[in-house]
Amino acid sequence: MALQRRLMLCVLTVGSLLCVYILCVNLERPLSWSIEPLKHFHGFSQGASSSSRDSEEPLDRKSNSDQWTHPPPASTFHPELTVLHEHTRATQTPTLKPQTPTAAEHKPAESTVPGVSKSSSRPDGVDKTRTSTKSPTLKPRLATQAAGPTEPPFIGDIYMSDDIPPQTDCPGGIRSRVSQSEFRGQFLKNIPVLQWAKHVTPEQHQRLSHYPGAHGWGGVDYKTLVETLSVLNSSANWQMLDDWKHRHSKSGCTHCAVVGNGGILKDSKKGTEIDSHHYVFRTNGAIIKGFEDDVGTRTTHYTFSTNTLMNSMRSYAGVGYSGPPLSNETRYIFLPDHDRDYLLMKAAATHAPVERGPERGKDPLQFFGEDVSAEKLKMYHPDFIRYLRNRFLRSNALKTRYKNIYRPSTGAVMLLAAMHTCDQVSAYGFMTPDYKNYSDHYYDSSYHAVGFFINHDLRMEMTLWQQLHQSGLIKLYMHKSIQVDQE
Numbered sequence: 084m085a086l087q088r089r090l091m092l093c094v095l096t097v098g099s100l101l102c103v104y105i106l107c108v109n110l111e112r113p114l115s116w117s118i119e120p121l122k123h124f125h126g127f128s129q130g131a132s133s134s135s136r137d138s139e140e141p142l143d144r145k146s147n148s149d150q151w152t153h154p155p156p157a158s159t160f161h162p163e164l165t166v167l168h169e170h171t172r173a174t175q176t177p178t179l180k181p182q183t184p185t186a187a188e189h190k191p192a193e194s195t196v197p198g199v200s201k202s203s204s205r206p207d208g209v210d211k212t213r214t215s216t217k218s219p220t221l222k223p224r225l226a227t228q229a230a231g232p233t234e235p236p237f238i239g240d241i242y243m244s245d246d247i248p249p250q251t252d253c254p255g256g257i258r259s260r261v262s263q264s265e266f267r268g269q270f271l272k273n274i275p276v277l278q279w280a281k282h283v284t285p286e287q288h289q290r291l292s293h294y295p296g297a298h299g300w301g302g303v304d305y306k307t308l309v310e311t312l313s314v315l316n317s318s319a320n321w322q323m324l325d326d327w328k329h330r331h332s333k334s335g336c337t338h339c340a341v342v343g344n345g346g347i348l349k350d351s352k353k354g355t356e357i358d359s360h361h362y363v364f365r366t367n368g369a370i371i372k373g374f375e376d377d378v379g380t381r382t383t384h385y386t387f388s389t390n391t392l393m394n395s396m397r398s399y400a401g402v403g404y405s406g407p408p409l410s411n412e413t414r415y416i417f418l419p420d421h422d423r424d425y426l427l428m429k430a431a432a433t434h435a436p437v438e439r440g441p442e443r444g445k446d447p448l449q450f451f452g453e454d455v456s457a458e459k460l461k462m463y464h465p466d467f468i469r470y471l472r473n474r475f476l477r478s479n480a481l482k483t484r485y486k487n488i489y490r491p492s493t494g495a496v497m498l499l500a501a502m503h504t505c506d507q508v509s510a511y512g513f514m515t516p517d518y519k520n521y522s523d524h525y526y527d528s529s530y531h532a533v534g535f536f537i538n539h540d541l542r543m544e545m546t547l548w549q550q551l552h553q554s555g556l557i558k559l560y561m562h563k564s565i566q567v568d569q570e
């Protein structure tokens with residue numbers, strides 16, 4: 084009897100702890116919450132509602148003591164929570180800048196965020212035939228389809244169209260397969276993946292300044308854009324696979340390995356296979372030394388934002404991350420969500436110290452090596468990021484007060500960018516339905532559960548990777564037991 088009662092008590096305790104935990108890790112669905120639990124995240128929700136630009140900003144301790152008044156319950160504590168990095172937990176409390184709660188109320192869309200539906204059909208997503216001109220021509224995509232009377236203005240499902248000639252004429256490439264897939268209605272073949280000098284015009288600034296953070300140029304002044312983006316003025320800046328013509332004949336197909344940092348890669352022995360692709364994409368805390376057998380050695384494209392790079396360098400120094408990979412084939416692709424990205428990019432291209440902002444005075448060569456030049460730098464176009472958010476990863480977070488800090492994760496942008504530029508894409512180290520079996524990262528020295536926070540929707544991303552894999556557009560590395568389940 085006594086034993087039973089003790090057992091019961093034990094079960095109850097574990098149950099309620101679990102409840103608290105679930106409440107805390109499910110921040111990406113705040114609408115389903117009562118107001119109460121949000122109070123635990125007082126500092127968090129303040130920062131969250133205020134600005135999409137600072138979701139991963141370092142904590143300003145002087146003015147943000149309030150943040151610690153309501154610390155998250157101990158059960159959500161994770162040794163890396165103090166760590167500022169992308170992928171999972173970047174918006175956890177310590178990373179947010181304080182903002183006045185009123186800031187959010189000034190945003191017109193705040194009070195009337197109608198339902199946004201991922202499943203709504205988008206006829207204007209069907210692509211027109213690509214014209215093969217010598218250099219890209221730019222024209223704003225016509226608003227052939229009103230986005231719907233209820234679509235909030237921050238969505239902005241109208242994009243520039245860039246007619247960049249295809250780099251290969253691969254018959255079975257993703258671009259040709261997509262038109263037979265369930266993704267044909269949302270995939271835009273002419274979406275500009277990268278931005279460069281030609282894109283900076285007063286008209287574009289006017290158009291893009293409506294969208295903050297990674298989704299536009301909101302908050303970045305025109306002068307800064309001109310001064311920084313004008314250094315990206317060569318074909319290497321608008322072509323993702325800029326050295327393809329030196330590597331292979333035009334008749335070939337481009338094969339890209341896209342490597343996330345997920346724990347599934349540990350002991351995978353996929354290194355040789357990864358390195359055998361023409362191009363190898365990596366992101367953020369991509370530690371190679373010591374993990375070559377599992378993740379390979381090459382990096383041709385490294386995706387990051389200035390913030391996630393700084394966070395990764397702080398967080399993973401202890402496990403061997405000292406900065407972006409350095410090799411003569413490595414290109415650096417900025418995901419700009421702040422003017423600090425434009426400033427660091429310009430500094431790297433011109434070998435000058437960063438002019439201002441959080442990186443002021445820093446020597447860019449310390450991150451990108453002595454050989455860095457404008458030809459090795461690229462920058463994602465805000466239209467591309469907004470398009471990914473709107474059409475591939477339209478999370479429920481957009482219906483909440485957190486809509487301004489939500490964006491696709493850096494890894495998701497990298498994988499979807501590869502899918503828009505390569506003929507074949509193999510993805511490794513991305514989240515799979517059995518993610519609980521693996522640590523967060525392949526280089527974690529002990530098990531760390533994947534964390535879920537409001538600035539990304541990793542579950543939605545995981546589902547998208549499954550759909551893309553099943554529709555044959557990408558090949559996703561999974562452990563055998565799952566692959567069997569799918570058949």
Ligand SMILES: *[C@@H]1O[C@H](CO)[C@@H](O)[C@H](O)[C@H]1NC(C)=O
Nearest residue numbers: 280281312313314315316317
């Ligand atoms: C980019 O280069 C072209 C010619 O190569 C030049 O006409 C144009 O002014 C340059 N743009 C910028 C912003 O420097």
Ligand SMILES: *[C@@H]1O[C@H](CO)[C@@H](O)[C@H](O)[C@H]1NC(C)=O
Nearest residue numbers: 326329330410411412413454
């Ligand atoms: C890069 O370096 C490798 C070895 O150091 C060399 O074989 C190769 O030719 C170089 N490639 C370029 C494009 O400079």
Ligand SMILES: *[C@@H]1O[C@H](CO)[C@@H](O)[C@H](O)[C@H]1NC(C)=O
Nearest residue numbers: 517519520521562563564565
């Ligand atoms: C994941 O873990 C569960 C439970 O521990 C186990 O049943 C399952 O086989 C594991 N799956 C893989 C792919 O290792």
